[in-house]
Amino acid sequence: MFIHNKRLQYTVRVSRPDPGVANLLLEQFGGPQGELAAACRYFTQALAEEDPGRKDMLIDIATEELSHLEVIGTIVAMLNKGAKGQLAEAMDSEAELYRNIHGAGNDSHVTQVLYGGGPAFINSAGVPWTAAYVDSIGDPSCDLRSNIAAEARAKIVYERLINLTDDPGVKEALGFLMTREISHQQSFEKALYSMSASFPPGKLPGMKEFSQVYFNTSQGEGDTRGPWNNEPTFEFRDAAPAVDGGSGLGEVTLTDDEAGVVAQLALRTASDPASDPTTGADLGRLEQDGEEQVR
Amino acid sequence: MFIHNKRLQYTVRVSRPDPGVANLLLEQFGGPQGELAAACRYFTQALAEEDPGRKDMLIDIATEELSHLEVIGTIVAMLNKGAKGQLAEAMDSEAELYRNIHGAGNDSHVTQVLYGGGPAFINSAGVPWTAAYVDSIGDPSCDLRSNIAAEARAKIVYERLINLTDDPGVKEALGFLMTREISHQQSFEKALYSMSASFPPGKLPGMKEFSQVYFNTSQGEGDTRGPWNNEPTFEFRDAAPAVDGGSGLGEVTLTDDEAGVVAQLALRTASDPASDPTTGADLGRLEQDGEEQVR
Amino acid sequence: MFIHNKRLQYTVRVSRPDPGVANLLLEQFGGPQGELAAACRYFTQALAEEDPGRKDMLIDIATEELSHLEVIGTIVAMLNKGAKGQLAEAMDSEAELYRNIHGAGNDSHVTQVLYGGGPAFINSAGVPWTAAYVDSIGDPSCDLRSNIAAEARAKIVYERLINLTDDPGVKEALGFLMTREISHQQSFEKALYSMSASFPPGKLPGMKEFSQVYFNTSQGEGDTRGPWNNEPTFEFRDAAPAVDGGSGLGEVTLTDDEAGVVAQLALRTASDPASDPTTGADLGRLEQDGEEQVR
């Protein structure tokens, strides 16, 4: 069960409203690398987890991400506070209001017109958050790796945002949120490597003859060797079809009935390679006497 | 530039059509952990990469994933081959055709009715593929971690699919594809750790006082200690608000004009906590003489 | 800031695993009328709210919805517990595993194959949750009405789910969640009607001549009169174009340059109404000697 404390995990002091910056910060509220995605990710994993240690860690971090969501959403709300009242109360001229949502460095019109200046679960482009951002699949060795990557990505998006604002209070709060991603990444790393075995994930072993082969499928100037395709880990091979030694074809055994109906379909929709039909494009072109270039 | 060879990377031999299995396999064709996602992921990373080694590796693996997409798509096409002709040619009774797309273990009606039995970029639920599945952000230490996780997830989804089919040709081809994910994961691992530094990602350091703290935000029976929250990596603390020592509030400095308009908005939309208004729910309830329970 | 208590708000006792029922219950976990939508809805409203009473109420209820999300997610996890292990450990034959995810009344294949038996933010069709479900717009008289409607809808979806399961523990927990929607609806009703004025929403008055008119736009047998189109609230009129008394046309004043370029565009793409061109369809038809019907 969740309980809420009305104080934030980190104090938010914003120097002045700025809807343009607010719009960018939506990336970490309703964007793919943001705090809602993080909270959802760890919360669902916690619910299905069998291991008591991971389960506890996941719900701890999920809960903290909810608190971060509150921090970033509060910053967005503060940055939009002036604009919100201005549009709702319409104290200024239309032209001024219009400029307010389109001014220099301000792409906040969606926030203003559609959401009335409140934080919304969209990213800075106005795209609604989708659970398609959450890549948990219910296997701990995979999900922990996904979490490690997610924390790394969130750290970088915070870093970019910090580089884009000069409000010291906003910078500080974003810095705190960014720092916590570093800490969380380390927790997930520890959890991954404290599993008895984490690579390869799952139970089924791979085919030995292909599990450490590197296929050089892109050829030409720029081919480079490195540990990712070198001995001793990898056998380096030029790409070739049918590495199983077979025909390289796709085949299926059909019953006679199935084969018959497929043949009938093929016949009905067959093309005639020997034809040279007049086409719709020809009809469109002929009406111009073929003088396409003069148009 | 891409060139195509008409032979597959791995031969596909399907014993008999089975649209129900085909539908499940769509997870690896048009699903979030599937081959289109993989190819798109590495291809876009390759385009923007500055490091020659990583750039080469990324385009090598992207190209191979396209070949895997072709293998899995070919299996799907083979498994649907009979059903496709039957619906298009309508040689059977309606009842039989209807049963064919809804029979035991067959949730293939979307494939049949909407896509005519061809492979489509949907997952097994019929949800269209979306680039929201691709989490690349243009930082190599993040993207490589994302790739490692993606390969691990794809490995497991293949493992589940292998557990669900008994067609030996399908099992073998899926096994090859699964194996290649193991190999690719290793390449991405090597590439990550051959960077001069990969943790924490990016340039900005975190705040030292919070980068190795574990907040115990979920409390009660089940609290567990482990390397993910233990010394020496972590300082373990109970969660508390305002860890910065401030007020824990969100504050913004408004101009007088801004403050005025916000006050006006607040006044206009104020609630009266001392009232006890009759409500719409009361109106709906009263018409029944309050006898909600007899309904 | 949020804190989590490891005990649920309501105890969950599930009699036996049942992935088919679990799949239906996803409607209230990751579906449009479910608990994630509810929590997100009230949480974002709380962040931007100026009125202290509503702000408190919104965060209270948002927090409770998170606890409900945990309850419904826990039920889903319990119902999937058997299936999850079976697919991951693959102790049964492929045929049996396949039946397990497609058996009578079981459309859980997405949960099993893609999410490994864990709860996911999808609905029972497998459609990922999207913030497009959240209709908050940052005006309290609107958002409270949206909340009232959302609680009513959630109540009904719980009622349908209760009608579909006979597990007494599941029924009881769902009954609790359903009951809380009734209570929340009443809170939002009280909050709406304790505003000084809630209708019409906003500041701008409507045009008096059209704000209480009912246009009878659908005509014929079945036309019905009732309080929704009767005096004294409504003036009943048959629909007619150009109710403003104007031309009913759309017009725009263009500069000469603009008009010139539009005219040029119109000329370049003009159709010739006096022609009777041969078309692509004709080409396709002619090759059959016009015997369309014999096919």
Next chain:
Amino acid sequence: MFIHNKRLQYTVRVSRPDPGVANLLLEQFGGPQGELAAACRYFTQALAEEDPGRKDMLIDIATEELSHLEVIGTIVAMLNKGAKGQLAEAMDSEAELYRNIHGAGNDSHVTQVLYGGGPAFINSAGVPWTAAYVDSIGDPSCDLRSNIAAEARAKIVYERLINLTDDPGVKEALGFLMTREISHQQSFEKALYSMSASFPPGKLPGMKEFSQVYFNTSQGEGDTRGPWNNEPTFEFRDAAPAVDGGSGLGEVTLTDDEAGVVAQLALRTASDPASDPTTGADLGRLEQDGEEQVR
């Protein structure tokens, strides 16, 4: 059956093209609170409605919303008329065309480049309309509440748009559309309260002990009392887990086989809480000699 009259329901007189305003107006054409959503909402409800009065009202209003969709779409087309020709005919320099779609207060590049200056079913952010915006669930007491809320929201979005344009013809037509939302809201209100009982929705009563309880889940300074959590409607309680008096745990009864396989899964993926493993993050960090801060 629908019939179309070539005159609009309300005359549209636009003073001059303005693609930037056109882009904002897309909110009410293809946005979540716009006219397509309204028409779709009432149309589907009408199709399934059993009550003759509501059925008539729903199709009346659905039809009028289609006429509103035509009005707003016509305004958008007029506002884009100049820009459309300019890009298609390319009479200006590239730089001028580029400025035209990015000028002050103009975020219309999607409309221009992708849709050729025509109205499209996107919102002002370019997000395609989705039926996820339509929240009808097939219960009249819910759907009428949803409709009331939807009309209120549409009224406010029109109000915001009116505040953002100074073209008198556009303001007037938007004012008409806004006014009709006020009228429609009243019709839906009348229809809701003319049901014999509308609260609580549905047939199943709630649990009496929880249907009028307010849980104070958010605690601290800012806690406020009001009619939404006061006697006599509500019993006010501090939030607590396991309000049923049980354990607050999630439990499921497994068969021996199920329990066995879950235990095996748990064992295979167990973490070792007593370990302190070296992690991938450590590997990345060590290569820098631990001097993270100097980077």
Next chain:
Amino acid sequence: MFIHNKRLQYTVRVSRPDPGVANLLLEQFGGPQGELAAACRYFTQALAEEDPGRKDMLIDIATEELSHLEVIGTIVAMLNKGAKGQLAEAMDSEAELYRNIHGAGNDSHVTQVLYGGGPAFINSAGVPWTAAYVDSIGDPSCDLRSNIAAEARAKIVYERLINLTDDPGVKEALGFLMTREISHQQSFEKALYSMSASFPPGKLPGMKEFSQVYFNTSQGEGDTRGPWNNEPTFEFRDAAPAVDGGSGLGEVTLTDDEAGVVAQLALRTASDPASDPTTGADLGRLEQDGEEQVR
């Protein structure tokens, strides 16, 4: 302006409820090839069209598609009529209700649980309709081709649905709707070819040296010649990079500052191709003593 007549364009006589068939028919209500897509497609084109003939045709057909939407929606409502009442009134046992929504050939659980048995703008998979299905771009020679293709696709999906039901009334109404697509396709064909020139679309001519070349990019057994790659229309060439005779590289001229910062980025994130680093995968593998295969 739209007016509605309460009689359908075509009478709908359904023999018996069948939610499974209803679910399939949703493809033509809320699916990508369905009537909502058709109506939206032609309606938006009509709004922006300059040519009076096409404008009239487009709004005529858009209006008829709305009437078709009503016909198909009515069939869906009739087919669901029994199930709708049963779930809402819950007169049967839970087990029977559960079977009703999962019975043989019935994948209607989304319709029943989420939409209460009413038609919804989803396809047969439960995926909400999206305007991403509408491909109009505001150029008549393109949009007419898109319309021709859309009518052809809709015709085929109706054909498949007709093949899947044996209810004569449903077959007849679907047959009417299918027939109208044939008629509409012919209208769009006539409109396309009555333009003065329709190929190539637009104003800019192509590069002559590449506008009639066929590149053989897929090589090997199966290479086929036909009118699509034959003389006289096409020059047949094997694919080759850099067909412009250049380097085939991507190049950009940077300022010194830009080049400097890119170099710094490259250096900071460089990989070391000469290393052979221990990786996270190695850590996970080592804990098993390398005995991956025994797992």
Next chain:
Amino acid sequence: MFIHNKRLQYTVRVSRPDPGVANLLLEQFGGPQGELAAACRYFTQALAEEDPGRKDMLIDIATEELSHLEVIGTIVAMLNKGAKGQLAEAMDSEAELYRNIHGAGNDSHVTQVLYGGGPAFINSAGVPWTAAYVDSIGDPSCDLRSNIAAEARAKIVYERLINLTDDPGVKEALGFLMTREISHQQSFEKALYSMSASFPPGKLPGMKEFSQVYFNTSQGEGDTRGPWNNEPTFEFRDAAPAVDGGSGLGEVTLTDDEAGVVAQLALRTASDPASDPTTGADLGRLEQDGEEQVR
């Protein structure tokens, strides 16, 4: 199987970075009419195609579209090259970085903040690519028409983009890509018309009495005649309901049980047309003493 050659199909020479133009070009990378959509479209068709000629053509063109995707993605990467380094390395002040992503004609903030300056599968609005853009349905006479239309649309979007940039290298490469769409359209045209019959698509004939009728459903000034509604192809009729001569109603035969439960549902939710209930809107209005206009 695919092989990659490190040289592009066409050399890309970009004069200077320009993130604003890069953002527009994303339309042809990750937008609905772009190269990913094209490649996916033809690739899936090829996999399921039975006709050897079409199968070869489809995979040839699919492969070339992948090479085009690489060309357009490379242009985008070049145009973003400066900005990418500047944000990652943060060598400039925050204000300057902020201006860089919001400057005149630059709506690239999503690319910069979320994707780090790399090409991403979004369009110029930031909307993620979705397979909902791909309209293939597995019938060759439909899919070829869809392909023809898709090539026409892509040609026009390239034309618009060419009109918006003055960088000669970018113009030239876009010109090549545009030209190839012209060539591909011709191949698909040839393939369509070399089928033995392509109209109407499929096997089922239409109803003769309705397959060449034009219904005049939009009436009033502006009605126009042309080949799309003229003899001899079309019979021109005014729209009328129930063209089958029936009642124009939707009917279904219910069992007694079904009818009973529907009647009960209707009764429980009936509206009372003779009432004039006080409503929620009335409650909100009354509190203002009806003085709506003074607000």
